[in-house]
Amino acid sequence: MNDQEKQAGRVLESFASFHAHVIQTGRDLTKARADIPRGQWTAFLRDVHMTPAQARKLEAIANHPVLANPKHASVLPPVWMTLAELERLQPEWLERAITAGKAEMERKQARRLLRRLGIGGRAR
Numbered sequence: 001m002n003d004q005e006k007q008a009g010r011v012l013e014s015f016a017s018f019h020a021h022v023i024q025t026g027r028d029l030t031k032a033r034a035d036i037p038r039g040q041w042t043a044f045l046r047d048v049h050m051t052p053a054q055a056r057k058l059e060a061i062a063n064h065p066v067l068a069n070p071k072h073a074s075v076l077p078p079v080w081m082t083l084a085e086l087e088r089l090q091p092e093w094l095e096r097a098i099t100a101g102k103a104e105m106e107r108k109q110a111r112r113l114l115r116r117l118g119i120g121g122r123a124r
Contacts, residue, residue, distance in 0.1 A: 019073035022080045026062025029055050057084035066094040075103050077110075085110035088119050 001009075033055075036044050045055055061067050061080065064087045075098055077083060085107055086094060097103045105113070 018078050019076060020070065022058065022083065023062045023068050023070075026058040026060070026068075030059050030062065033059070057081075057087070060084065060087045064091065064094075066091045066098070072098055072103070075101070077103070077105055077107075079107065082107040082110050085114060088114055089117075093117070 032044060033041060042052065045052060058080065061083045066072060067076065067083055067087055077086070082105065086103070089097075094103065
């Protein structure tokens, strides 16, 4: 195996682990939120360089039955903010998009889809 093939293997391995890391981060945040005493959550988030909105979005991704399913990792967008937009979709809608091969999209495409479906406003 030459250097380029080794580098390609490392890149592919890192890319494949992205989804698992996003889901685990959301799960870790959910556990931390339950364990941290009331009134200390915001300070905790400052310590981990995260905003409350970011934490909420990561937790929502990790708790979404379709987005958190590892079998879908290869067909979902590799950007957690786009996943946060897709989290707003009903699980059955997202399943249909995956089945139809339409789940890979950029954030602006996800927002356009949400508007078209009448799911406006900000992410939860």
